[in-house]
Amino acid sequence: MLTAALPIIGREVRTASRRPMDALSALLFFIVVGSVFPLAVGPDAALLTAIGPGVVWVAALLAVMISLHRLFLPDLEDGALEQLLLSPRSLTGIVYAKIAAHWLVTCLPLVAVAPLMGLQFGLPAQAIGVLLLSLLLGTPTLVLLGALGAALTLGLRGNVLLALIVLPLCVPVLIFGSGAVAASHQGLPVNPHLSLLGACLLVAACLCPWAVGAALRLAVE
Amino acid sequence: MFAGVTFDAAPGDVMHVRGSNGSGKSSLLRLLCGLLQPTRGDVHWRSRRVGAHDAGFARAVAYMGHAVGMSGELTVLENLRFSLHVAGSESGDAACRDMLQRLQLSDREHEPLRHLSQGQQRRLSLARVLLSQRPLWLLDEPCAGLDAEGEHIFDACLADHIARGGMAVVTTHRDIGHDGPCAHTLDMNRLSDADCCPSDHRA
Numbered sequence: 001m002l003t004a005a006l007p008i009i010g011r012e013v014r015t016a017s018r019r020p021m022d023a024l025s026a027l028l029f030f031i032v033v034g035s036v037f038p039l040a041v042g043p044d045a046a047l048l049t050a051i052g053p054g055v056v057w058v059a060a061l062l063a064v065m066i067s068l069h070r071l072f073l074p075d076l077e078d079g080a081l082e083q084l085l086l087s088p089r090s091l092t093g094i095v096y097a098k099i100a101a102h103w104l105v106t107c108l109p110l111v112a113v114a115p116l117m118g119l120q121f122g123l124p125a126q127a128i129g130v131l132l133l134s135l136l137l138g139t140p141t142l143v144l145l146g147a148l149g150a151a152l153t154l155g156l157r158g159n160v161l162l163a164l165i166v167l168p169l170c171v172p173v174l175i176f177g178s179g180a181v182a183a184s185h186q187g188l189p190v191n192p193h194l195s196l197l198g199a200c201l202l203v204a205a206c207l208c209p210w211a212v213g214a215a216l217r218l219a220v221e
Numbered sequence: 222m223f224a225g226v227t228f229d230a231a232p233g234d235v236m237h238v239r240g241s242n243g244s245g246k247s248s249l250l251r252l253l254c255g256l257l258q259p260t261r262g263d264v265h266w267r268s269r270r271v272g273a274h275d276a277g278f279a280r281a282v283a284y285m286g287h288a289v290g291m292s293g294e295l296t297v298l299e300n301l302r303f304s305l306h307v308a309g310s311e312s313g314d315a316a317c318r319d320m321l322q323r324l325q326l327s328d329r330e331h332e333p334l335r336h337l338s339q340g341q342q343r344r345l346s347l348a349r350v351l352l353s354q355r356p357l358w359l360l361d362e363p364c365a366g367l368d369a370e371g372e373h374i375f376d377a378c379l380a381d382h383i384a385r386g387g388m389a390v391v392t393t394h395r396d397i398g399h400d401g402p403c404a405h406t407l408d409m410n411r412l413s414d415a416d417c418c419p420s421d422h423r424a
Contacts, residue, residue: 007306011295018294018333079288086254088279088309217274221257 005097012101030063052121053181068146091213107139130184144204151215232386240409246392283355293335339366358389
């Protein structure tokens with residue numbers, strides 16, 4: 001399974017490195033959205049710390065959202081999707097590899113700069129640690145759900161429908177993710193939130209790739 | 222789109238699908254390879270009905286569509302290597318380089334695909350089909366964009382494939398190899414006269 005997936009992940013990473021703006025735009029969007037909030041809210045340190053976890057999580061969610069339409073569209077346009085669908089290899093495995101590659105290319109840089117965003121809102125070190133953990137657990141779920149939306153809306157013009165389909169599905173991840181950071185900041189236990197994030201990830205990892213495969217077959221018909 | 226098409230192909234056969242634009246040639250090929258599911262009718266392979274997403278049948282088919290099926294950002298060799306991995310083929314780098322040589326692409330192997338002309342991209346698609354070593358080729362307008370020399374190479378490759386007992390269903394407007402192997406012709410424009418029976422491709 002892994003030997004079958006590695007060339008696909010390698011191809012995606014290589015393609016992204018040849019067109020860095022596609023991957024970097026999500027990261028820059030994340031930084032910009034996170035940075036304009038303190039400017040708009042004003043220099044009230046207590047307020048900024050209180051809204052920080054929610055703002056970082058919403059910024060991450062939106063950044064993932066704007067990157068999603070590139071997940072399958074280039075493959076649809078150049079015909080590579082047809083070849084992937086005709087492969088004797090497992091389509092679910094191929095979809096897993098595509099999703100993993102997309103997470104590596106767009107979400108991992110975003111997770112890496114999240115601590116800086118936390119500092120910007122004056123979050124304490126422990127809360128920043130929980131923010132990192134919650135993003136590491138939560139962003140793969142966002143990409144899995146997003147891939148389903150991307151496959152269902154593949155070939156349609158505009159990305160509004162994609163956001164309308166995916167955003168409601170992402171609400172639990174958003175709640176548990178920002179909830180974990182807020183709880184840590186208030187000195188409450190964070191394990192329940194992180195466990196629920198993990199549960200969301202497992203459910204999405206079981207169901208989404210299979211559904212994405214079915215949606216992709218419909219998209220090329 | 223169409224009804225009343227029934228045809229068989231045996232090893233060593235070429236089915237030449239002709240017809241005007243929009244007559245359903247490409248749809249027929251997409252039906253045969255499984256990208257489209259027929260509303261009525263079946264595709265059979267080696268006396269067995271091909272189900273939806275049949276991995277065994279997928280291992281027997283090489284499909285060449287209108288699009289090149291490769292990423293414009295990657296180099297020729299990277300694309301070829303990846304396509305063969307997706308096709309589950311074992312051909313190594315040496316075989317890839319030999320094939321690029323044969324198709325006169327060897328001096329372009331480290332160039333991004335988007336720098337290649339349409340004819341060169343077509344040659345690269347052909348390289349993928351050849352290297353995947355499948356018994357059944359489904360080629361949609363394989364000669365579109367090819368120059369005279371490219372067409373000549375294509376005819377030679379097809380004749381080789383047929384001589385080794387392969388099968389091919391080819392849609393094209395030109396005659397494939399007058400002296401060549403073209404065994405059957407299916408004219409999509411004359412289908413309306415035929416009786417209504419499910420489309421069927423046996424081998």
